[in-house]
Amino acid sequence: MNRSQLGGSLSIRHVSKIYDPEGVNVHALHDCSLEIPAGEICMVLGPSGCGKTTLLNAVAGFHDISSGEIRLDDKVLCNDAKPQAVQGPDRMVVFQNGALFPWKTLLDNVAYGPIVQQRLAPKMAREKALEMLAEAGLADVAQKYPGEVSSGMARRAEIVRALINDPKILLLDEPYRAMDALTKSIMHENLLRIYDLKPVTIFFITHDLEEAIFLGQRVVIMTTRPATIKEIIKIDLPYPRDHRVLSSEAFRLLVTRVKASVHAEAEKAFAAGEKEFA
Amino acid sequence: MNLKKYLLRNKALWRGLIALGGILLVWEILAHWRLWFGYSLPGIGLMPAPSAVLALWGQVLLDDSYWVSWYASYSRVLLGFCLAMLIGIPFGLMLAVNRHLHAFFFPIFETLRPIPPLAWVPASLIFWPTQEMSIVFVIFLGAFYAIVINVLGGAKNIDIRYLRAAQSMGAGQWSLFWRVVLPATLPSIFTGAAVGMGITWEVVVAAEMIAVGGRVYGGGLGFFVWNSFVGGSTEQAIIGMLSIGIAGYLASSLIRYTGNRLMPWHSAA
Numbered sequence A: 001m002n003r004s005q006l007g008g009s010l011s012i013r014h015v016s017k018i019y020d021p022e023g024v025n026v027h028a029l030h031d032c033s034l035e036i037p038a039g040e041i042c043m044v045l046g047p048s049g050c051g052k053t054t055l056l057n058a059v060a061g062f063h064d065i066s067s068g069e070i071r072l073d074d075k076v077l078c079n080d081a082k083p084q085a086v087q088g089p090d091r092m093v094v095f096q097n098g099a100l101f102p103w104k105t106l107l108d109n110v111a112y113g114p115i116v117q118q119r120l121a122p123k124m125a126r127e128k129a130l131e132m133l134a135e136a137g138l139a140d141v142a143q144k145y146p147g148e149v150s151s152g153m154a155r156r157a158e159i160v161r162a163l164i165n166d167p168k169i170l171l172l173d174e175p176y177r178a179m180d181a182l183t184k185s186i187m188h189e190n191l192l193r194i195y196d197l198k199p200v201t202i203f204f205i206t207h208d209l210e211e212a213i214f215l216g217q218r219v220v221i222m223t224t225r226p227a228t229i230k231e232i233i234k235i236d237l238p239y240p241r242d243h244r245v246l247s248s249e250a251f252r253l254l255v256t257r258v259k260a261s262v263h264a265e266a267e268k269a270f271a272a273g274e275k276e277f278a
Numbered sequence B: 001m002n003l004k005k006y007l008l009r010n011k012a013l014w015r016g017l018i019a020l021g022g023i024l025l026v027w028e029i030l031a032h033w034r035l036w037f038g039y040s041l042p043g044i045g046l047m048p049a050p051s052a053v054l055a056l057w058g059q060v061l062l063d064d065s066y067w068v069s070w071y072a073s074y075s076r077v078l079l080g081f082c083l084a085m086l087i088g089i090p091f092g093l094m095l096a097v098n099r100h101l102h103a104f105f106f107p108i109f110e111t112l113r114p115i116p117p118l119a120w121v122p123a124s125l126i127f128w129p130t131q132e133m134s135i136v137f138v139i140f141l142g143a144f145y146a147i148v149i150n151v152l153g154g155a156k157n158i159d160i161r162y163l164r165a166a167q168s169m170g171a172g173q174w175s176l177f178w179r180v181v182l183p184a185t186l187p188s189i190f191t192g193a194a195v196g197m198g199i200t201w202e203v204v205v206a207a208e209m210i211a212v213g214g215r216v217y218g219g220g221l222g223f224f225v226w227n228s229f230v231g232g233s234t235e236q237a238i239i240g241m242l243s244i245g246i247a248g249y250l251a252s253s254l255i256r257y258t259g260n261r262l263m264p265w266h267s268a269a
Helices: A052-060 A106-116 A122-135 A151-163 A181-197 A209-215 A243-247 A249-271 B002-009 B011-037 B050-060 B064-097 B099-112 B117-127 B131-156 B160-168 B173-211 B220-230 B234-262 B264-268
Strands: A010-019 A026-036 A041-045 A067-072 A075-078 A091-094 A169-173 A201-206 A218-222 A229-234
Touching: A010 A052, A026 A052, A026 A229, A041 A052, A041 A209, A052 A091, A052 A169, A052 A201, A091 A151, A091 B160, A106 A122, A106 A151, A106 B173, A122 A151, A151 A169, A151 A181, A181 A209, A181 A243, A201 A209, A209 A218, A209 A243, A209 A249, A218 A249, A229 A249, A243 A249, B011 B050, B050 B234, B064 B099, B064 B131, B064 B173, B064 B220, B064 B234, B099 B131, B117 B131, B117 B173, B131 B173, B160 B173, B173 B220, B173 B234, B220 B234, B234 B264
Parallel strands: A041 A201, A041 A218, A091 A169, A169 A201
Antiparallel strands: A010 A026, A010 A067, A067 A075, A218 A229
């Protein structure tokens, strides 16, 4: 499959964002420029509270930007004339603490998008949803509520719920944040398997640098606030990757290299007492 | 056979029965103290024995005015409560969703809310054409505030991630309301309903004591208690009290049952 022909390239040009609650200027993003080709797994790495989520929210259309432009393929999402992008199923977000609707079963959660978009009749949507849940190994728990399954299963179902809408780009905001290392590693391999099946660009925010290197084709390192792009590191580990990569020499060299770059920023952020920032 | 085994092994059930039996036993002894031991305990006045209460209850059960009291109180409570739900839920949701309506109505609501429902009894007796309507109105008020405050709080505190996720998936305003805001608020609606239902029983009893004078039929359980006291039968007053307890328990069980049926995810989580 030639991913680049299917669309989903994201272009972030000179984007700045200043929050101005009651006159206190908080400079969250400063002149960020980043080109993500269609079909890439792009990992954005930075210290907590640096403004990574602000960038993701701007792409998703949850927040406006103060200046700059963001495009998805040829479509302008937001710019100076239209500072806030319209939310849409071409950009699906998987949230930090999970946002499956607790009042719907996993199956109905997944079927929700096609039904409200009136793309599929409810019966068809549920059939499709079950098929996709089965592909992700969740057929047995499809009829359960999110509160009844493990956080790993819930997060997998949430990714399925995003993918059923055929997004061009998947926006993941530290989706595996609260998980232990072993569960995380299973989730990572699963995400790469799903990625192999689906033509989608992945924009993944994290502060876990091993996660960034394991998953990404490129790792974008952001500075502490005001966040800007400090360095882009290409990860030339061959796919398919599995957990054995983690103990390879090449992987350890990359960790050292990325750590050197991100550590200085983390220290600055710590000294400034930055708090997690929406 | 299985049921028998289950009942025999159910420790919680046995503990509950033992506690109940113990209380009844102590109560029985205290009630007969003077007769049995020849002196009164300091600080303890007249008290009917539970055996006397139960014996009288057996007779009262056959008396249709007792059941008319049940019916009268229950119909008042249910009418006032249902009106409070019907008006309170949309009102609370409206205040949560619309900033302007909130600014307009909330101050008035917050000023009226601290007034205890019973303080409304005189004004309501003068305002409403029938006694019955004024009692229902006071019951309505008791439940209304609890329901509105809970619905408003629940709907205002919906996690923004749910709204964002739904909008990203293409939900319009209509679908957002029916499929996200409403189910997300349902737990708060039932909390409000449970609290409100508790208040309605407090209110109905007091309102019946104040407002239903001179009637034997249709006075309700509150009137039953008061009338028994005035008529000198403490046993019967206690029967009335226990009946109110049972009535309230049945009403809140109904709410819990409905809540569990409507929110299967809630009991599961």
